[in-house]
Amino acid sequence: MTAAIEVRDLRFAYPDGREALRGVDLAVGQGERVALLGPNGAGKTTLALHLNGLLEPASGEVLIGGLALSEETVTDIRRRVGLVFQDPNDQLFMPTVAEDVAFGPANLGLRGEELDAVVADALERVGASELARRPPHHLSGGEKRLAALATTLAMEPEILVLDEPGSGLDPAGRRMLVETLAGLDVTLIVITHDLPFALELCPRSVVMDGGRVVADMPTRELLARPDLLAEHRLELPYGFTLAHD
Amino acid sequence: MTAAIEVRDLRFAYPDGREALRGVDLAVGQGERVALLGPNGAGKTTLALHLNGLLEPASGEVLIGGLALSEETVTDIRRRVGLVFQDPNDQLFMPTVAEDVAFGPANLGLRGEELDAVVADALERVGASELARRPPHHLSGGEKRLAALATTLAMEPEILVLDEPGSGLDPAGRRMLVETLAGLDVTLIVITHDLPFALELCPRSVVMDGGRVVADMPTRELLARPDLLAEHRLELPYGFTLAHD
Amino acid sequence: MGAGHAHALYVHEHSPIHAASPEAKVAAVLLFVLSVAITPPLQAWAFGVYAVLLASALVVGRIPLRFFLLRLVGILPFILLALMVPFVGSGERIDLGWVSVSREGLWAAWGIIAKATLGAGAAIVLVATTEVPAVLAGLRTLKVPSVLVAIAGFMIRYLELIADEMGRMRQAMTARGHDPRWLWQARPIASASGALFVRAYERGERVHSAMMARGYTGEMPVLEERETPVASWLAVLAGPMVAAVVAVIAVVGS
Amino acid sequence: MHAPDGFLNAGTAVATGVVSAGTIGMALRQLKQTMSEKVVPVAGITAAFIFAAQMFNFPVAAGTTGHLMGGALAAILLGPHLGALVVTVVVAVQALFFADGGLTALGYNILNMAIVPAYGGYALFGIFKRILPNGRGGIVGATALAAWGSVVLSAAAFSIQWLFGATAPIPFTRVFAAMVGVHVLIGIGEAVISALAVGAVLASRPDLVHGAKGVALGEGTGKVPMRVFVIGGVLVSLAFATIVSQFAVDNPDGLEWVAETEGFAEQGAEHAWSDFLFADYATRGIENETLSLAIAGIVGTLITLLVAWGILRAFRERSPGATA
Numbered sequence A, B: 001m002t003a004a005i006e007v008r009d010l011r012f013a014y015p016d017g018r019e020a021l022r023g024v025d026l027a028v029g030q031g032e033r034v035a036l037l038g039p040n041g042a043g044k045t046t047l048a049l050h051l052n053g054l055l056e057p058a059s060g061e062v063l064i065g066g067l068a069l070s071e072e073t074v075t076d077i078r079r080r081v082g083l084v085f086q087d088p089n090d091q092l093f094m095p096t097v098a099e100d101v102a103f104g105p106a107n108l109g110l111r112g113e114e115l116d117a118v119v120a121d122a123l124e125r126v127g128a129s130e131l132a133r134r135p136p137h138h139l140s141g142g143e144k145r146l147a148a149l150a151t152t153l154a155m156e157p158e159i160l161v162l163d164e165p166g167s168g169l170d171p172a173g174r175r176m177l178v179e180t181l182a183g184l185d186v187t188l189i190v191i192t193h194d195l196p197f198a199l200e201l202c203p204r205s206v207v208m209d210g211g212r213v214v215a216d217m218p219t220r221e222l223l224a225r226p227d228l229l230a231e232h233r234l235e236l237p238y239g240f241t242l243a244h245d
Numbered sequence C: 001m002g003a004g005h006a007h008a009l010y011v012h013e014h015s016p017i018h019a020a021s022p023e024a025k026v027a028a029v030l031l032f033v034l035s036v037a038i039t040p041p042l043q044a045w046a047f048g049v050y051a052v053l054l055a056s057a058l059v060v061g062r063i064p065l066r067f068f069l070l071r072l073v074g075i076l077p078f079i080l081l082a083l084m085v086p087f088v089g090s091g092e093r094i095d096l097g098w099v100s101v102s103r104e105g106l107w108a109a110w111g112i113i114a115k116a117t118l119g120a121g122a123a124i125v126l127v128a129t130t131e132v133p134a135v136l137a138g139l140r141t142l143k144v145p146s147v148l149v150a151i152a153g154f155m156i157r158y159l160e161l162i163a164d165e166m167g168r169m170r171q172a173m174t175a176r177g178h179d180p181r182w183l184w185q186a187r188p189i190a191s192a193s194g195a196l197f198v199r200a201y202e203r204g205e206r207v208h209s210a211m212m213a214r215g216y217t218g219e220m221p222v223l224e225e226r227e228t229p230v231a232s233w234l235a236v237l238a239g240p241m242v243a244a245v246v247a248v249i250a251v252v253g254s
Numbered sequence D: 001m002h003a004p005d006g007f008l009n010a011g012t013a014v015a016t017g018v019v020s021a022g023t024i025g026m027a028l029r030q031l032k033q034t035m036s037e038k039v040v041p042v043a044g045i046t047a048a049f050i051f052a053a054q055m056f057n058f059p060v061a062a063g064t065t066g067h068l069m070g071g072a073l074a075a076i077l078l079g080p081h082l083g084a085l086v087v088t089v090v091v092a093v094q095a096l097f098f099a100d101g102g103l104t105a106l107g108y109n110i111l112n113m114a115i116v117p118a119y120g121g122y123a124l125f126g127i128f129k130r131i132l133p134n135g136r137g138g139i140v141g142a143t144a145l146a147a148w149g150s151v152v153l154s155a156a157a158f159s160i161q162w163l164f165g166a167t168a169p170i171p172f173t174r175v176f177a178a179m180v181g182v183h184v185l186i187g188i189g190e191a192v193i194s195a196l197a198v199g200a201v202l203a204s205r206p207d208l209v210h211g212a213k214g215v216a217l218g219e220g221t222g223k224v225p226m227r228v229f230v231i232g233g234v235l236v237s238l239a240f241a242t243i244v245s246q247f248a249v250d251n252p253d254g255l256e257w258v259a260e261t262e263g264f265a266e267q268g269a270e271h272a273w274s275d276f277l278f279a280d281y282a283t284r285g286i287e288n289e290t291l292s293l294a295i296a297g298i299v300g301t302l303i304t305l306l307v308a309w310g311i312l313r314a315f316r317e318r319s320p321g322a323t324a
């Protein structure tokens, strides 16, 4: 079976010269759920933007379902890879939440009642149905996050890349998110600083630091390695016991 | 002794008519550390913006150190209350991080070497010294958060109001933040969805919901009340045991 | 310069003008303004006809007079300017008691004021009865190069984004003790405005990224199909056609 | 300078319309070959920024204000063709959606505010870039000078159209002297804003500055360029002021030019160039033409120097925070 995502020796520098990725190698199988961990500035967001063809690598390759990302394939690949941005303000741009959620599916050709049903369903899944008619820029931080999640879920992508999806959500919303995501039949990459969240949702963890992948192992195993965690500014939160479950 | 912060029957509606605060009463003593908890859309951010005079109440009063917030006192009060916004993008606007951190103290009249020292110190305290010369809009999410924290710490306010300060920080950064904040001799209000963070830093917790204060008690006591927590969409994270400490 | 958010330009109403097809309305406004512009100022009666036409559009389109007049303030500088012309203009002078004015200048002033008011008025009626995306769609139908329409569309979308960025910036500044009451305090604003440009620019890029990430390929998805009956064209153009006839008579007769 | 409908006569409107449409068509054809996916939103955000910036009127001298025109800035950021298109869109949107500037005036408004400043400004930019030292400072300095020049060119273009299309009995010479005179000052504001914007973009996103393509950008701090362009700007303004006042000597309306210059100190008007209309009033006292010319020179120079000095002071130490 071809990997859902394959990244080969990916390098990238931002226009101001900062090297954010210095040779990333990664393969994620179909239907896997992988947590992408690492300190601030490690290059996690930069990698996520590459998976959707939003940044162009300086060198290296990205393959989605065996298909190399290129000028010709990018439109197709964007339909298959759904990306939730780290900052929901970047993600929401239509006059109302419902229109924003409808934007993606409408681009895929959905119209009328079918479209309405998809929008209602996506909002329901994140528990944000009552936000439908509100303008996104007038929402609270957590409400924006929910709306941003819904816009991507509505496209029903095969691969979901979520950049800190739980941040800003209240604890009940966060749990609901875990349940929703766990129930989806997709390949999942979740960037997070919340190790319990990672443990709950993702059997496998990849740690990035300094623009490279520095560890790749089962999440439970990783969390049992204080040396490795400490080396990459990771640690279990106050009051957390791994033995609990 | 007068309370550091006193809020009396505060009501506020956004220009589009949404009532975000429906009668908030709250008193915080000098040097207290209070966690402000509650579901998404509860009105936490809206309340925080009032403490600094950035929003004008429809009715009710805000007193800082016994001084009522008004047209005449607002400038003075803004110097005494430091606010870290929920979205660090809202906080950073200068061409470099150092200039951004210097902006507040410069408005307080600091110049030259003294100013440089304050800037260096603030960045050091959040562990972001190496970001000094970078443009804030070219930072990673967590790096922006650190810079935003530094801009407010640099003003050495008597009262610090932090809106989800830990979100987006890597675990080591989050712990460093707890230590830094715990070491400050200020009155502290911390808005957060991270209950372990609240427990670690704040002996007292205030829960808001629907624009009102619905609970106000020692944090440890609150976390031992699953009924109360569940009622307001709060819950302890996966793997967390209160008994731990 | 009058601006603000685009939605402040539109009057939410249901009227025959609101319902008419945007391309017909754009064409009508152009025809009307053209007629006004070529009419010699001396033919005062023609301007009377135009004013009646414009006023009836206001009534039919249910545009509140107050709204209309407020939107008109944009041309105020030119009215003030025109009012000066009779005093500084050369040529034959007329004595008006304590001052003397130029006769030619007087007519010129009248012409500038009348044409500016009618021209701006027509544009105001258009956007008061047509939502921005519809006007853009109308322009596209009228064969305005699509690149220009697309740039205009993004421009209007991003205006709000820039206003938003500026609002955030102002709030961030006040929160940190900035009290821009004095001119010398403008310095940080100037310094920040350069950063604001890059910031707005990059925010625009990221929003565009977000759009592309959700399948955007250059055209906003049209959620409702619109049709343009011929009758609507004729109805909308009726008024401006009267104006055109008037203009021809006025030009020939002068 | 958003002239309303019927401000110039119909013949001029048609002629300028043909010139503008032809130029835009040419620009569109030029662009067709190089258009990429990202160009349109980038053009849109630049247009929005120019539009927003035009809402801020800056003081030119006591009581008079001007606002950004943006043609040179857009051309330097995006190249002359796309730059001209962007400002064309700004002017057209202002006319259609905001009733700011007439629809039948679009021919000359686009010519004066988009085409002349964008192409003229870009040409000037090319010249100054070659003269000034290579690197970031040179680009910013050239931007400032080009922006300043583009505004003066635009004023001159309007005056020339007035020569053919006047709808009011005010002589060309007077319009020319007043327009160019005022815009020599307004141009300083244009220069400051354009240089700040290009400087900021160069500092963090040099890839976005079309005019800096292929230029090795040294580690400039932004201080040098300020000085370069302020000094350069003052010199050029002085030279220009002299030329214009010479021009004023040769025409019977020289007096008005003086009054005009003096008028700045007292008269405030939304659109600065309407000041020339106050001319007759402020000058009654001054009889001697030579004297008035001298005053013109002195006042003009002083104002220019004061403004330049103010700019220098305001922007030299960029901000207290910079460890510079």
Ligand SMILES: Nc1ncnc2c1ncn2[C@@H]1O[C@H](COP(=O)(O)OP(=O)(O)OP(=O)(O)O)[C@@H](O)[C@H]1O
Pocket (backbone or CB within 6 Å): A014, A015, A016, A018, A019, A020, A038, A039, A040, A041, A042, A043, A044, A045, A046, A047, A086, B137, B138, B139, B140, B141, B142, B143, B168
């Ligand atoms: N637009 C940009 N321009 C220049 N450098 C950037 C830009 N965005 C990020 N960087 C830099 O690239 C590196 C990687 O950033 P990235 O955003 O990928 O980090 P991250 O792992 O997502 O961090 P965080 O956990 O804080 O979100 C960092 O050093 C950051 O400062």
Ligand SMILES: Nc1ncnc2c1ncn2[C@@H]1O[C@H](COP(=O)(O)OP(=O)(O)OP(=O)(O)O)[C@@H](O)[C@H]1O
Pocket (backbone or CB within 6 Å): A137, A138, A139, A140, A141, A142, A143, A168, A170, B014, B015, B016, B018, B019, B020, B038, B039, B040, B041, B042, B043, B044, B045, B046, B047, B086
């Ligand atoms: N600018 C705005 N305009 C209109 N309504 C707003 C605006 N900002 C927030 N609201 C609404 O006001 C209420 C309170 O919002 P607030 O941002 O204070 O919530 P919060 O408690 O901070 O939530 P979160 O935990 O998600 O940040 C919510 O219902 C929200 O939708």
Ligand SMILES: [Mg+2]
Pocket (backbone or CB within 6 Å): A044, A045, A046, A086, A163, B140, B141, B142
């Ligand atoms: Mg990130």
Ligand SMILES: [Mg+2]
Pocket (backbone or CB within 6 Å): A140, A141, A142, B044, B045, B046, B086, B163
């Ligand atoms: Mg909030």
